[in-house]
Amino acid sequence: MNRPQPNEAAPYYARYIELVEDGDIVSILTRQLDETAALLSGISEEQSLHRYEPGKWSIREVMCHVTDTERAFAFRALWFGRGFDIPLPGFDQNIAVPAARADDFPWLSHMEDFRAVRAATITLFRNLPAEAWTRAGVASGNPVSVRALAYIIAGHLAHHRSILMERYYATMAA
16 A cells, blocks of 8 residues: 555645555554553543643543544545545534543543544454545545545544653653
């Protein structure tokens, strides 16, 4: 599987695609599941409510956002991969995060949700016919290919894991 070309997603998503190393994208998604589960398992219930500064998301909100975004992007991949060509609406994190009320749910439920959604994402991509990977459609007013969506999902998680490490973990230790 080749990396997506720049014209396969809106320029905004290049920052996520660039975070994904070369290799089999399904294997990368699988490895990320194991690595992220290990990372999250070291966070306590109390720590999961941590915000690195006032007004920023809690760790629970970050992971709920990651999981919800993956759901939305995996659905886009399913939709376009199965040959539907009706454009899909955007996904606004500024609406989704407050509406999810992530801090009201136990940390364990967020970890379980992430694992379940990522497992479903992996099986979706693992079982796509070869021709589905290059299918494309319009989401959020921009063209996007199924292949780009797989890389965006992986890169989006990599982006937020980096933020967790650099901003959240650093301020929890202080």
